[in-house]
Amino acid sequence: MVGNMSKAQEKPSSAKRDHLVDTALELFTEGGYHAVGIDAVLARAGVAKMTLYNHFPSKEDLIVAALARKAEQSAQGLEKALAAAGAEPRAKLLAIFDWLEVWFRSKEFRGCIYIKAASEYPRKKDKPHQAALAFKETRLELLRGLCRQAGVKDAETLAWQLSLLAEGAIVVAFMHARPEAARDAKAAAATLLAKAKN
Amino acid sequence: MVGNMSKAQEKPSSAKRDHLVDTALELFTEGGYHAVGIDAVLARAGVAKMTLYNHFPSKEDLIVAALARKAEQSAQGLEKALAAAGAEPRAKLLAIFDWLEVWFRSKEFRGCIYIKAASEYPRKKDKPHQAALAFKETRLELLRGLCRQAGVKDAETLAWQLSLLAEGAIVVAFMHARPEAARDAKAAAATLLAKAKN
DNA sequence: CAATAAATAGACAGGTCTGTATATTTCTTG
């Protein structure tokens, strides 16, 4: 085997690895990161402990892999929803909140795993914290792009404001068990969009 | 001693108890609930373990007490800020976001301990979860009251929308280390308020 | 002062956690 053999590297994808990451994502989503031990993940996945540690140097790396998996899934779903919304940037921006509502109404909805990751790993140097922040920045960049395309006066501010509405909707939908938060957010977004015109 | 002696009751306030709750609030705020053990709280507080368990039946009850303490402090500060904003309900509503910004810029700002409590204790039956939800509902009720006083068309919807902005601002300020989120939220709130007029 | 209450130190039980070591078995693939 040629290449970097330093140590404790992550190995390339495999069926076992994928299954492990999927299971980890499920369990961490349901129970949190500290509250769920790797033994629980291994038990549900039906995988031996050494297999985990052959693929990941530590639990935190498994968490990062789970966050990355969710990011792929989420990006894919959002992309589809945006494409279905047509070509208008404004329609795309509003479609985001419809997409959120579908998520809120799904029975697997447990709030945002990135907010939770940043909360449970509050130090900036923690890998899950960094992964969570990176995700949120990617999302913000998407909003920025759409706001610029929409040709509003202050795209930067509007992007942050729409981000506030989205994050707030997630938190409210989670804590109050209130999927309607997405509609409230969409209406507010429409108002801000109208005001920000040209 | 007359009265209920069933067992494992919380005892009335005392200097030790107060100090314990203050220390717990500090540490849980900094490190999270599962990640911070009671030994760390006891060490920083300089209090014996049995003293803790004489005042609280369990760690979760200590967490609830810490959440309650923060709720008092927060309500007190907000009340002051609202009073200083004058008599106009609209001015009071906007003043909330100025008050948030002061918080965001304080060096102790670590995000919202109630969101984190609900995240780390995701089951509705968990005491910290219930305490967190109760706090958020109280805050929402305050928003409702001000929106009604402001005499807008749909006070209920506006209250939820302002809640979205506030929660979103907290999350964004925390994750992106961006206290300016409060200004963005305030501007958005002003727009929604103007649109909701009469 | 004397009696009662509160807080203390320290050990400990019983459980959980992450991560490692070892030896064996299964799978893959030339």
Added chain:
DNA sequence: CAAGAAATATACAGACCTGTCTATTTATTG
């Protein structure tokens, strides 16, 4: 089939966790 790679079961180290028990000391207060 045979050799190498991957996954397995099992045990274990070492640390940490919550909560309890006991015996002693310190405060409080009638």
